[in-house]
Amino acid sequence: MNRPTHGGNLQWAATLAGCEPHAILDFSASINPLGLPSSAIAAIQSQVASLTSYPDPSYHSLRQAIGQHHGIDADWILPGNGAAELITWACRDLATHCLETVLFTPAFNDYGRALRAFQATIYPCCLLDRLLGNDPDSASDDILNIPTDPSLLATLPNSHRRGVLLNNPHNPTGKLFDRAFVEALVTTFNWVVIDEAFMDFVPPDRHDQFSAVPWVERYPNLVVIRSLTKFYAMPGLRLGYAIAHPDRLRQWQQWRDPWSVNTLSAAVGEAVLQDTAYQQATHAWFAQAKPLLETGLRQQPGLRVLPSAANFFLVQSDRSVPALQQQLLQQHQILIRDCLSFPELGDRYFRVALRTVSENQKLLAALRDRLGS
Template identity: 40%
Template sequence: MKNPFDHGGTVFAVARSLGLSPEELLDFSASINPLGPAPGVREAVAAAFDRLVHYPDSDAAGLRAALARRHGLAPQWFCVANGSTELIYLVPRLAAAGRGLIVAPPFSEYAKSLARAGREADYLDLSPADGFALSLSSLDGRLASGKYSLLFLCNPGNPTGRLISRAGVASILDLCRRRGTFLVLDEAFIDFCEEESAVALAAEREGVVVLRSMTKFFAIPGLRLGYAVGHPQTIARLAAQREPWSVNTLAQVAGIASLADLSYPRRTRELVAAERVRLAAGLARLPGLSPFPSAANYILVEITAGPDAAALCRRLLKARILVRDCSTFRGLDGRFFRVAVRRGGENDLLLAALERALAG
């Protein structure tokens, strides 16, 4: 088996390799809402079982209506997809010919989507030395070359957790418009800090599409569900690129049920915010670990002394705990790993296991 720690959510493959069931592993590698799916999702999915004799609604009209209510926009501003990753592979078809620029360290699928579309990818590398801050002047300097028709930016950053304010994103969008660059803004984890979302900016202006995931915040990665927000002309072009019936009936039903529970987002944000602070403090107390500030439900950690990330991951796996080795992210190396923020008792188990693993 290939390195089991170089991508989040490999719990099934790791469990098979160890002769365990997935439920016997504590998975900190995938950053999923620790509350699990919203109440009502299980019942809604079960009640929709008899609909499986029909093809899914290819327009996802019910889900788009629910998203429109959530964001205060009309349904034509939304394109529903089989996870936001499907959209990542579709958006290169929307921009004019040219190279893609990716803000790094990035989600690996950005470069893969550009390659599949026959486009070259370059990177704007951010540095851990200043907390992965993005300089507008550096970005403008790169875009000024005129080579780039697409810019991929994740906010909050994955795996860094670094958040760019909505005002900062507006400045980036203005810069892209001046340089003729289409902005692909990946907000897969913005639900944890929704007040900084740029969805309203995407609704006001062309030249940008915002990608949202429903698998992380709403804890349904096994169903695969995401959506794009943008100007109706952009959304119509994007929707025309999708494969037929890519979003199944149960995923659509689960999405509608998830959005119907108005208290679930508040409870999620309260839990994650409190546990993120507590977990970060616990990580900082361990010798040789330096966690980065995060606005999402995960924390990037630098190893300043002790075993490298790969060795640490192997040691943790003996305790049946899975974390994310970040050495495969561009701009990071074997000193970095990422952990999800889970419930209090689970986070305590991680901290205790890390203490033992660091001691050898």
Template identity: 35%
Template sequence: MLERNGHGGDLTTAVELFGVPARDLLDYSANINPLGPPPGLKDVLHEEWAGLVHYPDPESRELRRAISQKYNIEPASILIGNGAAEIIDLIVRGFKPGKVAVVDPAFLEYAEAALKAGAEVLSVPASADDGFAIPEEALFAACEEADLLFIGQPNNPTGQWLNKEAVVRLADTAVTYNTVVVLDEAFIDFFEDERELSFIREAATSRHVIVIRSMTKFYGIPGLRLGYASSHPDNISFIRKLQVPWSVNHLAQKAGVYALNQSEYETRTRQLVAVERAWLEEELKRIGCLPYPGKANFMLVRTAASGPDASELQLILGKQGILIRLCTGFTGLDTRYFRIAVRTCMENERLIAALRGALCNQQGAEEVDWPSR
């Protein structure tokens, strides 16, 4: 199984399993910007190479100022981390919750961080019959019992999200029951209405809401590891005391500052994802799959009851150098579910051709007609 380490994007394992060189792999298992890093970033990293002889700024001041200016929040309300995963771990270790509520299926790190900290995990299940819509009333009820509540905004792997009004109501409920709500906005940058939906500014003054953002997905730099959080300065100061010194390296900090100023790249990314996602949804339906709706750069897909299941598809496509994310590790999802990223036009056509070949019990994409636009 490709997900032996619990996540997608594991090219080393893929090479071992499928015998395809890493340079030839088309990775749909990791939800990374299909455009790659912003143009010019390589030059920036080259220019900053000399800085490697010095320790990085332990407070990431320049990057915090850049985020502050972009979202009009105080630098004291911002924590920079070595990816969103580090921040999740810091939050759980810092608040020491007895009970942590998680909307399932969900990003695995929420429950894993809670269990490592000795907390009880309370599952708030989303129903396949409802398209995995986030169960709002169950969330509000969970605030009564849980000390911490994690919710993906949008949720990974389902792609579902809460509207702004529901988030406001959830934040108010958290105050009532003295719960801390963690909104994971790792993929919200891919939404064309990101500015309207994000809770990053409201969280900056809240003691009961923490927003987590990832820079690695949207800006195509997962190898650098970079993320940040927004919350009340007291929360940020408290959490930061648990962070190891120099957690975020020099090149990652400089990459973040540069990336935040690439507005044209951001617009092109959102436009590409919207167009290609819509095309993928239609083509997946044509070959008998059920794609769940959303707006992020990934989608959850269910195979038909007859024919290959997702684990078989992963093997068939893997041998062709195409990686998809099997979803059996997510609570509530079985071998019929897989997740794919949204990539470029030509790459998406190759994926659909390969899936069509596999589902038609043929040998590969070369033996079927490629989809036309």
């Protein structure tokens, strides 16, 4: 079986570990460990009888719920079959309207897939030193301060038809791009797509400072993509949404299958966005578990942990990660995410998701066992 390029491939891990997939403790996919909200399960149960009809192709009710959640008119919202589907249409737009699309690397693997599918010209801009905190200008906390003057932007393509695809918070480092930098992109590029798949984890008191959602109605060149996969622990259901100018979303609807979101996902989306108890429980877990895992990782010999605003940490290791990954699987049935699919990082980095406090303790104990602290 080939080495996976995404996290969460339990079949692959189980084959290596010699156990059943359900026995693997998965730190490779950054999914909320509180599990599927009970409101989601109730929504699924209530909709089973509706499976004999097609979903409403306008997703009116779901769009209303998402609109209410963000305080935005429902016309500016398009639900999709996971953020992945919407990234595909955003990349078709970028390929059609831009001579070049700037991709800050290391970047989530799927961006390249979607851009290449439409023959977009990719202009890679490597931010590795800044993201890793090796650049003297970049802060050592979880915010990436990119000075806009003298500007990184000046080094990017100067065409009036340039686009950019940005991930905030950034996967795999968990860094947040600061507001000034994002605003500089929105005001100087003619097409800006921001994937905020992990933004829901940013605590509410910081969220509005970093999310670009409040800007969408002001900047018609801006698209924000959100995912329900990670925060609501539903990678198997597939639900995400784009927030963008209604004309653009109408165009995407003409390109795609009319029923991209199935009935169960649509009902779940409506329910979980109103599930404030689950949202609060998630923020409480995050506030408790994150500093404990970060401190525990920092105490391990040979590891360097990057400050992260998201529900995962990128860790630099002084030894080869594929070997460590294999040992953790075979000895402890624990799966960490190697970073081989991020070519800029190579074999000395891994990413671990934040799980429950007791599961994180298991990871730390297994690492202690392997690394000898």
